[in-house]
Amino acid sequence: xxxxxxxxxxxxxxxxxxxxxxRKYPNPCNPAVKGVDVVNRSVCPQGTIQSHRLLSTExxxxxxxxxxxxxNDHAMHISEHSKLDRSKSTYELQSKNLTLGxxxxxxxxxxxxxxxxxxxxxxxxxxxxxxxxxxFLSGYLERLLIENFEKNAMKGRNGMEWVMDRIxxxxxxxxxxxxxxxxxxxxxxxxKREAEDLKQSMDSFFHKTQANTSPL
Amino acid sequence: MNSxxxxxxxxxEKYDACFNKWFSEKFLKGNTKDxxxxxxxxxxxxxxxxxxxxxxxxxELEKPVLGTDKEKKDPS
Numbered sequence: 001x002x003x004x005x006x007x008x009x010x011x012x013x014x015x016x017x018x019x020x021x022x023r024k025y026p027n028p029c030n031p032a033v034k035g036v037d038v039v040n041r042s043v044c045p046q047g048t049i050q051s052h053r054l055l056s057t058e059x060x061x062x063x064x065x066x067x068x069x070x071x072n073d074h075a076m077h078i079s080e081h082s083k084l085d086r087s088k089s090t091y092e093l094q095s096k097n098l099t100l101g102x103x104x105x106x107x108x109x110x111x112x113x114x115x116x117x118x119x120x121x122x123x124x125x126x127x128x129x130x131x132x133x134x135x136f137l138s139g140y141l142e143r144l145l146i147e148n149f150e151k152n153a154m155k156g157r158n159g160m161e162w163v164m165d166r167i168x169x170x171x172x173x174x175x176x177x178x179x180x181x182x183x184x185x186x187x188x189x190x191x192k193r194e195a196e197d198l199k200q201s202m203d204s205f206f207h208k209t210q211a212n213t214s215p216l
Numbered sequence: 217m218n219s220x221x222x223x224x225x226x227x228x229e230k231y232d233a234c235f236n237k238w239f240s241e242k243f244l245k246g247n248t249k250d251x252x253x254x255x256x257x258x259x260x261x262x263x264x265x266x267x268x269x270x271x272x273x274x275x276e277l278e279k280p281v282l283g284t285d286k287e288k289k290d291p292s
Contacts, residue, residue, distance in 0.1 A: 015244050018244075019236070019239065019240050019244070022235070022236065022239060023232070023236050025217045026217045033217075034218060035217065035218040035219060035220050036217050036218075036219075037219050037220050037224065037228060037263045037266075038228075038231070038256070038259070038260070038263070039260070039263055039264070039267070039274065040260065041235075041256060043243075043248065043249075043250035043253075044248070045248050045249070046248070047243075047246075047248045049239075049243070054220060054263070054267065054272070054274065056218075056220055077272050079274060086243065086244065086246075086248070098272060098273055098274065101273075
């Protein structure tokens with residue numbers, strides 16, 4: 001079995017990062033991810049969300065490894081469990097491949113939490129382990145897969161940054177729409193009031209005119 | 217993003233939109249009452265059927281993992 005780990009700091013607060021994490025796919029940095037479904041989710045009043053998701057990806061192994069495993073044409077299915085705790089500001093994920101599990105086991109843990117010294121930033125800790133059950137080739141294939149983890153981790157982080165930028169654009173757009181709607185509502189109320197005042201003035205004028213011109 | 221099955225796509229999009237909006241506007245601000253559970257139930261039934269139809273061995277389908285003895289620990 002071989003292991004790999006990494007730590008990264010996002011220059012964004014934890015709330016922004018987890019909003020992006022839940023809607024990470026699709027993004028142009030991770031085109032291999034083809035499908036995501038929520039198999040189960042439970043929300044607890046104490047402020048935790050537990051989720052179980054199924055991800056479908058293109059086969060992520062380098063071509064050499066894929067050929068050796070006879071796995072070129074398979075889509076990969078990945079099972080991901082996660083738990084977000086709002087009171088602790090933690091978001092933990094654990095995933096494992098379902099496809100070819102008898103030959104290769106890739107297991108990944110991720111944890112997002114606020115930077116201990118600066119809450120405007122978020123830390124990401126990642127750990128992956130890989131075990132290949134192919135005689136004579138396990139050492140070679142495990143090294144190959146480990147080399148791929150860093151490349152994929154960078155793609156994942158870039159993907160998160162892209163999603164966070166999109167969310168910021170949406171938030172700005174929604175804010176402008178809301179402010180415009182508030183202004184229109186205020187103008188509508190003002191015009192209605194002024195129209196009512198004008199009507200009352202006109203009614204009063206006509207009554208006075210009729211009174212002055214009525215025959216004796 | 218696609219669902220595993222085209223039949224679930226519309227249900228997924230409706231549920232995802234509800235969840236993402238609720239998560240940012242309510243949950244993160246302290247209102248933890250799930251407002252999307254109705255949409256989720258319908259979507260979940262579709263997904264579970266699709267998992268069976270695709271014969272995906274989702275062995276953890278009904279069992280929690282994080283916080284149990286099934287959770288993998290840090291490699292030593």
